Amino acid sequence: MTTHVSPAPTTDNEDPIPWIATHCPYCALQCGMHLGAAGPGPEIRGNDHFPVNNGALCIKGWTAAETLAHPDRLKTPLARNRQGDLVPVSWENALGLVVEAIRDTQRRYGPDAVGILGGGSLTNEKAYLLGKFARVGLGTANIDYNGRFSSAAAASNRAFGIDRGLPFPVQDIAKADVILLAGSNLAETMPPIMQYFEAQLGNGGRLIVSDPRKTPTAETATLHLKNVPGTDAALANGLLHLLIRNRTIDVGYIEDRTEGFDDVKASVAAYWPEHVERVTGVPEAHLIEAADMLGSAGTVMVLTGRGIEQQSQGVNNTLAFINIALALGQVGKPNGGYGCLTGQGNGQGGREHGQKADQLPGYRNISDPTARRHMASVWGVAEDTIPGAGVSAYEMLDQAGTDDGVRMLMVIGTNPAVSAPNGLHVEERLKSLNFMAVSDFFVSETASMANVVLPTTQWAEEEGTMTNLEGRVILRQQGARVPDGVLSDTDIVCELARRLGKGRYFEYTDTEAIFSELRRASSGGIADYSGITYEKIRINAGIYWPCPSESHPGTPRLFGNAVVDGDSFLPPPGFFTVSGRARFHAIRHRSPAEVPDAEYPIYLTTGRVMAHYQSGTQTRRQTRLVEMEPVATLELHPILALRYHISDGERVQVATRRGCATFRAKLSTAIREDTIFAPFHWADTESANRLTNPALDRTSRMPEFKICAARIEGLPERTDHEA
Numbered sequence: 274m275t276t277h278v279s280p281a282p283t284t285d286n287e288d289p290i291p292w293i294a295t296h297c298p299y300c301a302l303q304c305g306m307h308l309g310a311a312g313p314g315p316e317i318r319g320n321d322h323f324p325v326n327n328g329a330l331c332i333k334g335w336t337a338a339e340t341l342a343h344p345d346r347l348k349t350p351l352a353r354n355r356q357g358d359l360v361p362v363s364w365e366n367a368l369g370l371v372v373e374a375i376r377d378t379q380r381r382y383g384p385d386a387v388g389i390l391g392g393g394s395l396t397n398e399k400a401y402l403l404g405k406f407a408r409v410g411l412g413t414a415n416i417d418y419n420g421r422f423s424s425a426a427a428a429s430n431r432a433f434g435i436d437r438g439l440p441f442p443v444q445d446i447a448k449a450d451v452i453l454l455a456g457s458n459l460a461e462t463m464p465p466i467m468q469y470f471e472a473q474l475g476n477g478g479r480l481i482v483s484d485p486r487k488t489p490t491a492e493t494a495t496l497h498l499k500n501v502p503g504t505d506a507a508l509a510n511g512l513l514h515l516l517i518r519n520r521t522i523d524v525g526y527i528e529d530r531t532e533g534f535d536d537v538k539a540s541v542a543a544y545w546p547e548h549v550e551r552v553t554g555v556p557e558a559h560l561i562e563a564a565d566m567l568g569s570a571g572t573v574m575v576l577t578g579r580g581i582e583q584q585s586q587g588v589n590n591t592l593a594f595i596n597i598a599l600a601l602g603q604v605g606k607p608n609g610g611y612g613c614l615t616g617q618g619n620g621q622g623g624r625e626h627g628q629k630a631d632q633l634p635g636y637r638n639i640s641d642p643t644a645r646r647h648m649a650s651v652w653g654v655a656e657d658t659i660p661g662a663g664v665s666a667y668e669m670l671d672q673a674g675t676d677d678g679v680r681m682l683m684v685i686g687t688n689p690a691v692s693a694p695n696g697l698h699v700e701e702r703l704k705s706l707n708f709m710a711v712s713d714f715f716v717s718e719t720a721s722m723a724n725v726v727l728p729t730t731q732w733a734e735e736e737g738t739m740t741n742l743e744g745r746v747i748l749r750q751q752g753a754r755v756p757d758g759v760l761s762d763t764d765i766v767c768e769l770a771r772r773l774g775k776g777r778y779f780e781y782t783d784t785e786a787i788f789s790e791l792r793r794a795s796s797g798g799i800a801d802y803s804g805i806t807y808e809k810i811r812i813n814a815g816i817y818w819p820c821p822s823e824s825h826p827g828t829p830r831l832f833g834n835a836v837v838d839g840d841s842f843l844p845p846p847g848f849f850t851v852s853g854r855a856r857f858h859a860i861r862h863r864s865p866a867e868v869p870d871a872e873y874p875i876y877l878t879t880g881r882v883m884a885h886y887q888s889g890t891q892t893r894r895q896t897r898l899v900e901m902e903p904v905a906t907l908e909l910h911p912i913l914a915l916r917y918h919i920s921d922g923e924r925v926q927v928a929t930r931r932g933c934a935t936f937r938a939k940l941s942t943a944i945r946e947d948t949i950f951a952p953f954h955w956a957d958t959e960s961a962n963r964l965t966n967p968a969l970d971r972t973s974r975m976p977e978f979k980i981c982a983a984r985i986e987g988l989p990e991r992t993d994h995e996a
């Protein structure tokens with residue numbers, strides 16, 4: 274890596290480079306793949322030797338190479354001219370405009386008026402470098418990332434003192450007797466992981482899925498709990514009520530390894546099955562059946578996904594499910610426990626190394642004086658020059674362009690115009706900024722609003738580490754050449770720092786040198802990467818953090834299950850709380866911020882479909898993926914469709930208090946009659962996030978993407994009599 278501005282010397286016209294072992298650009302499973310060129314263009318093969326996916330890929334992974342040679346690829350910087358159009362400019366000109374805007378904004382409004390919004394797909398090295406650039410290069414408190422949109426991290430920190438998505442390898446899934454999976458549709462979002470669920474069922478295990486929709490994942494389940502959106506904590510409390518009543522909790526474990534159970538026991542006493550059925554819509558018989566399965570199993574794994582987390586009660590929902598795993602004595606037990614299914618490619622690593630408003634590298638708290646001293650010594654700056662905590666991602670967008678907010682925004686690896694909630698409002702705020710610089714490899718919807726767009730390298734054109742949903746740090750090796758005219762985000766950040774007079778803090782020979790500094794920065798922190806090297810990752814197909822020294826093998830399993838099936842690891846660290854005990858939390862069910870009423874009578878929930886990823890910047894440009902899923906669909910029950918005279922395939926307009934969007938109707942009995950589902954991968958008039966509610970969880974600051982009140986517009990509603 275260099276700090277100069279000329280493009281890298283290789284071009285996309287040169288001979289293809291050999292097959293390279295790398296990883297998928299999309300989700301948090303980070304499937305291993307080989308990238309090469311047997312024919313005229315880049316090709317992908319699954320990596321049979323990567324133990325997470327064992328060669329399997331989903332359709333997004335198989336087709337990922339198309340982005341590398343896509344005709345829309347941005348290969349020159351763009352800047353807005355006097356007529357308001359984005360036109361090609363030189364790197365010198367583009368970077369000069371960005372530096373001028375930074376200086377001008379900070380002179381007029383102060384250092385915090387410049388904000389950085391990063392993404393959960395960026396490598397650990399980029400996430401680390403952005404955090405450092407914000408604090409050392411710009412002196413701003415305002416940096417956050419789109420992975421903020423997760424509540425399980427906050428819940429895990431409160432319960433266990435540590436946030437690592439899965440505290441065990443994915444292979445353990447196959448060995449659990451019973452799995453309780455809440456709010457996740459893995460069969461569509463992460464298909465290769467289903468091999469472990471299929472093996473679990475094949476081994477005689479049972480799977481319980483809670484979801485308002487009978488998703489392809491729920492279809493595989495032994496028992497589906499089809500709950501009303503936003504009633505997840507009530508459901509979990511109801512199950513715990515039954516486990517206590519049935520005396521199938523692990524009293525010895527609760528006494529020896531946890532604290533706070535008495536309060537939880539008292540609080541779930543009110544969640545008797547008839548009451549829980551009324552709140553959640555889940556029949557009492559199903560609740561009893563689920564509790565019997567959980568209570569009679571030797572090993573139970575509780576897994577949660579975005580469905581229960583992306584709510585204004587997301588942290589509480591997650592804590593209520595963690596209570597079940599703790600009460601059953603499963604956390605730290607071989608082939609049992611609790612885990613969060615992180616979504617974005619580097620959602621885990623992206624929140625560990627300083628890209629988050631309240632964090633310093635190693636998962637350190639930015640308000641902790643010891644953490645600040647440590648980072649000041651690593652960065653070679655005075656401790657008091659490191660800013661304090663900034664605002665969260667949605668708050669930064671919500672206040673952008675106002676007296677209280679940032680006036681200039683640098684957006685790297687994310688597309689908030691499509692992915693943030695309350696989309697029309699966010700678009701308005703982005704347009705009100707004094708200046709916005711976006712780095713991306715396509716002109717995303719956000720980039721199309723920018724003053725300057727910087728063309729960057731994409732996944733296979735650069736190297737760097739990612740941390741998958743298991744806490745396994747893997748290495749994405751470069752497998753494609755850098756197109757002429759394109760720079761990496763790390764080059765761009767280092768060059769901006771140099772032009773701002775901070776170049777001495779940003780001198781790296783290559784990406785591995787950034788990782789070496791990240792290792793020092795994380796040393797002694799909770800997410801300790803200090804013993805991980807690129808070479809160790811290559812040899813071991815990844816290393817699990819924490820890994821505090823080069824002689825340490827990494828930590829596949831946390832919380833005490835140190836020896837499983839002959840694996841021998843270092844002594845168990847127990848829980849990472851002050852007392853060393855896991856914490857129960859008494860949770861009361863509270864309604865979502867917005868529930869259906871006479872004006873907006875239907876629940877709207879949002880999510881992903883198999884063919885697309887996040888804001889669709891990449892996948893909406895992939896031929897095969899667009900063929901599979903060409904437009905945004907609205908899933909609704911035939912009975913609801915009948916009430917509104919809607920036929921399958923018809924265009925439907927949906928409105929909420931924030932805006933409206935149109936979809937193609939997809940009739941399905943899989944969804945509840947009171948709920949509609951829209952995927953969030955599309956933009957403009959098809960954008961589900963024009964509808965979603967930005968109400969935030971008070972702890973995680975996660976918006977309520979998953980639930981709001983909606984109505985179907987433009988078509989007369991039938992009366993009950995007609996229906």
Ligand code: SF4
Nearest residue numbers: 297299300304331334
């Ligand atoms: Fe890529 Fe995720 Fe699909 Fe694996 S499951 S191929 S990581 S998108």
